[in-house]
Amino acid sequence: MRKGYLGIDVGSVSTNLIVIDEQDEVLVSLYLRTQGQPIRAIQEGIKQLSGLVPDDVEICAAGTTGSARHLAGVMVGADIIKNEITAHAIATSRFVPGVQTILEIGGQDSKIIILRDGIVTDFAMNTVCAAGTGSFLDQQASRLVIPIEKFGEMALKSQHPVRIAGRCAVFAESDMIHKQQLGHSMEDIVAGLCEALVRNYLNNVGKGKEILPPVSFQGGVAANAGMKKAFEKSLQHEVIIPKHFAVMGAVGAAIIAREAVEQTNEKTRFKGFEVTDFSYQTRSFECKSCPNRCEVVQFFQNGEVIARWGSRCGKWDKVS
Amino acid sequence: MKITYPHMGYSYIAFKMLINDLGYEPVVPPEPSKRTIDLGARYAPEFACIPYKVLLGTYLETIEMGAEMAISSGGVGPCRAGYYGVMHQKILNELGYDFKVFILEPPQSNYLDFIKKLKVLKPSVMSWRTFIQLIKKGYSKLEAIDEMEFLMYRFMPYEISKGDTARAFKIALDMLDQAQTEDEIEDARWECRKVMAKVPQDRSRDPLKIGIIGEIYVVLEPAVNFYIQKTLGEMGVYTDRSIWLTSYAQKNVVVEGKVGERDIHEMAHPYLNEMIGGHGINSIGEIVIYAKGGYDGVIQLAPFSCIPEIMAKGIVPRVSREEGIPVMTIFIDEQTAAAGVLTRLEAFLDLLQRRREQKTVKERLA
Numbered sequence: 001m002r003k004g005y006l007g008i009d010v011g012s013v014s015t016n017l018i019v020i021d022e023q024d025e026v027l028v029s030l031y032l033r034t035q036g037q038p039i040r041a042i043q044e045g046i047k048q049l050s051g052l053v054p055d056d057v058e059i060c061a062a063g064t065t066g067s068a069r070h071l072a073g074v075m076v077g078a079d080i081i082k083n084e085i086t087a088h089a090i091a092t093s094r095f096v097p098g099v100q101t102i103l104e105i106g107g108q109d110s111k112i113i114i115l116r117d118g119i120v121t122d123f124a125m126n127t128v129c130a131a132g133t134g135s136f137l138d139q140q141a142s143r144l145v146i147p148i149e150k151f152g153e154m155a156l157k158s159q160h161p162v163r164i165a166g167r168c169a170v171f172a173e174s175d176m177i178h179k180q181q182l183g184h185s186m187e188d189i190v191a192g193l194c195e196a197l198v199r200n201y202l203n204n205v206g207k208g209k210e211i212l213p214p215v216s217f218q219g220g221v222a223a224n225a226g227m228k229k230a231f232e233k234s235l236q237h238e239v240i241i242p243k244h245f246a247v248m249g250a251v252g253a254a255i256i257a258r259e260a261v262e263q264t265n266e267k268t269r270f271k272g273f274e275v276t277d278f279s280y281q282t283r284s285f286e287c288k289s290c291p292n293r294c295e296v297v298q299f300f301q302n303g304e305v306i307a308r309w310g311s312r313c314g315k316w317d318k319v320s
Numbered sequence: 321m322k323i324t325y326p327h328m329g330y331s332y333i334a335f336k337m338l339i340n341d342l343g344y345e346p347v348v349p350p351e352p353s354k355r356t357i358d359l360g361a362r363y364a365p366e367f368a369c370i371p372y373k374v375l376l377g378t379y380l381e382t383i384e385m386g387a388e389m390a391i392s393s394g395g396v397g398p399c400r401a402g403y404y405g406v407m408h409q410k411i412l413n414e415l416g417y418d419f420k421v422f423i424l425e426p427p428q429s430n431y432l433d434f435i436k437k438l439k440v441l442k443p444s445v446m447s448w449r450t451f452i453q454l455i456k457k458g459y460s461k462l463e464a465i466d467e468m469e470f471l472m473y474r475f476m477p478y479e480i481s482k483g484d485t486a487r488a489f490k491i492a493l494d495m496l497d498q499a500q501t502e503d504e505i506e507d508a509r510w511e512c513r514k515v516m517a518k519v520p521q522d523r524s525r526d527p528l529k530i531g532i533i534g535e536i537y538v539v540l541e542p543a544v545n546f547y548i549q550k551t552l553g554e555m556g557v558y559t560d561r562s563i564w565l566t567s568y569a570q571k572n573v574v575v576e577g578k579v580g581e582r583d584i585h586e587m588a589h590p591y592l593n594e595m596i597g598g599h600g601i602n603s604i605g606e607i608v609i610y611a612k613g614g615y616d617g618v619i620q621l622a623p624f625s626c627i628p629e630i631m632a633k634g635i636v637p638r639v640s641r642e643e644g645i646p647v648m649t650i651f652i653d654e655q656t657a658a659a660g661v662l663t664r665l666e667a668f669l670d671l672l673q674r675r676r677e678q679k680t681v682k683e684r685l686a
Contacts, residue, residue, distance in 0.1 A: 085667035
C-alpha cells in the first residue's frame with residue numbers, strides 16, 4: 001500500500017482536488033468549477049477522485065484551503081485547515097526552488113507573496129478591487145466571444161497592444177468598447193487588457209513590495225499566456241509558471257497535511273470517499289441575542305448539525 | 321439633561337459615572353453593531369471614515385434612547401476628525417433632531433475656549449474644586465478599566481482553559497462599575513487585580529508577540545476592529561497596543577510632546593519628522609519601538625481612506641525592512657469582511673511563526 005495525501009482548495013470559481021505521494025509528486029489532479037455550490041462541487045470532486053486514485057494508494061491525511069476551507073474541512077474530515085497564502089507559499093517553495101516572489105491570481109482574489117530564504121516575509125491580497133482577476137477575464141472573453149482558453153494565445157499575436165484604463169473593471173470595459181469602436185484589432189485590445197490588468201495588479205496588490213526573481217506566477221489566470229507575457233514585460237525578467245499552477249493551493253494543503261500527520265503520528269480524520277453518499281445541508285438563522293443580528297450558518301450531515309459559523313461573539317461556534 | 325458620548329472600548333463605564341456625578345442623566349451608548357454602522361453609513365458622506373460613521377450611528381441610536389446632547393472630542397492638525405463634530409451637528413439638524421453635539425477641543429489649541437466649554441458643563445451651583453475632583457475621580461476609574469483590559473491581553477495567551485481571562489475581565493468590569501467614590505474605586509482596583517491574577521496560567525509558553533498600532537478609534541474599539549486583540553489572544557498570541565485612553569489623554573491632550581509622546585516622535589525621526597496628522601507619526605515611531613522591544617510583528621489598523629495612516633503606510637515598507645520587523649496593515653470600513661481579516665491574520669501568524677523558527681535555527685548554528 002502506498003501513502004497518499006489529499007489536498008482540497010475550494011475557491012470562488014474553481015474547486016481543486018489533488019492527491020500527492022510521500023515525495024510530494026502529484027498523483028491525481030482535478031479542476032472543477034465551483035459554480036457557487038461548494039458542497040456539490042466537493043462531493044462531485046471526491047466522487048471523481050475516488051475513481052482516479054490508484055487502488056494501492058491509501059489516503060493518510062487531508063488538508064483544505066481556499067475561501068470555503070472550513071466547510072470543506074468539516075465535510076471531508078480534514079487534518080488541517082489552512083489559509084490560501086500559507087498553502088501557496090509552501091507548495092511553491094517545494095516546486096520552484098529559491099522562489100522569492102509569488103504572483104497568484106485566482107477567480108476573485110489576487111495575492112502577492114514575498115519569500116526570502118524559503119519563508120514568507122510579506123504578503124498582500126486585493127482588498128477593494130477585483131479588476132484583473134479571473135472572473136473579470138472570463139466575463140470579457142465571453143463578451144468578445146473568444147473562448148477563455150484562446151484568450152492568451154490571441155494576446156500573444158498582438159504587435160501594438162493598446163492602452164486600456166485598468167483601474168476599475170467597469171471602466172476597463174467601457175474603455176475596451178471605445179477602443180473597439182475606433183477599429184483596433186481584437187489582438188491588440190486583448191493584449192492591452194492583459195497589460196492593464198498587470199499594471200493594476202502591480203499598483204494595488206504589489207504596491208511597495210520588492211519583487212525579486214525567481215518569480216512564480218500561478219492560479220487559474222496563469223493559464224493565460226498573454227498575462228505571463230505582460231508580467232515579463234513589466235517586471236523585466238522571466239516569470240516561471242509551475243507545472244501545477246492551477247492547483248498550487250491544493251498541493252500546499254496536501255503538503256501541510258502530510259507534515260502535520262507525520263509530526264503527530266496520528267491517524268487521519270479523513271472520513272473516506274464515502275462522504276459523497278452523505279447528504280449535506282446548510283441552513284441559517286438570525287441570532288436575536290444582540291443588535292448585531294448575526295446570520296448563523298448551520299451545517300448538517302445526514303440531518304445532524306456538524307458545524308456552525310458566522311456568529312461574531314462565538315456563542316454558536318461550538319457544536320454540542 | 322440626558323447626555324451621551326461615543327462608545328470607545330470599555331470607557332463607557334467611567335463616562336457614565338462622571339456624567340451622573342455632574343448631575344446629568346447619562347445615556348450609555350450601545351456597543352457599535354451592524355445596525356449602528358448601517359445607520360451611520362446611511363446618513364454620512366460616502367467617503368467619510370468609519371469612526372465618523374460609527375459615531376453618527378451611535379448618536380442616532382442614543383437619540384432613540386432619549387439623549388439630548390453628546391460630548392465628544394475634537395481634533396487639530398491635518399486630519400478630518402476636527403470637522404466631524406460640526407458635520408455631525410449639521411446632519412443631525414437636517415434630519416430634524418434637536419440634538420447638540422458638544423465638542424471639547426484639545427486644551428492647548430485654545431485654553432480660553434476650553435475653559436469656556438468646561439464652564440458650560442459645570443453646573444453653576446457646583447464649585448470648581450468639586451468639578452475638578454469629579455473629573456479626577458472619573459479619570460482614576462478610566463485608568464483602572466484600562467489596567468484590567470491591559471491585563472486581560474497580557475494573560476490571555478497563557479490561560480490554561482480558554483475563556484477564563486475574558487470571564488475574569490467581565491467580573492472586574494462589573495466591580496469597577498459598582499464603585500462610586502474615590503476610595504471604592506481604589507479598593508475595587510485592588511480586588512480586580514486579584515480576580516485577574518487568579519486566572520490559571522501556563523507561563524512556560526512562549527507566545528508570538530504582536531504590537532497593535534494605528535488610528536485611535538479603530539485601535540480602541542473592539543467592535544469595530546473585529547475584536548482583534550481578543551481574537552489574537554484566543555489564538556495564543558501576546559498583544560500589546562500602543563494607544564490607551566488614559567495614556568493617550570496624558571500624552572496627547574494635556575501636555576503634547578512632553579511626557580512619553582516625545583520619544584515616539586524621536587523614534588520616528590529617521591523615517592519621518594513631520595506631523596502628518598492623526599496618529600501617522602506615532603504609527604511609524606511605534607513600529608520602531610516594537611522592533612527594538614523584541615516583538616515578532618506589528619499590525620497597523622487604519623480606517624479606510626484615513627490620510628495620516630495612508631501616509632504612514634507608504635513609509636512602512638522601509639521601516640519594516642530596516643528594523644527587521646514584519647508589518648501588516650488592515651484597512652477597516654463598513655465594507656470590510658470578517659472572513660478576509662481572519663484569512664490575513666492566520667497567514668500573518670504563520671509568517672511570524674516560521675520566521676521565528678528560522679531565527680532560532682540560525683542562532684543555534686551561530
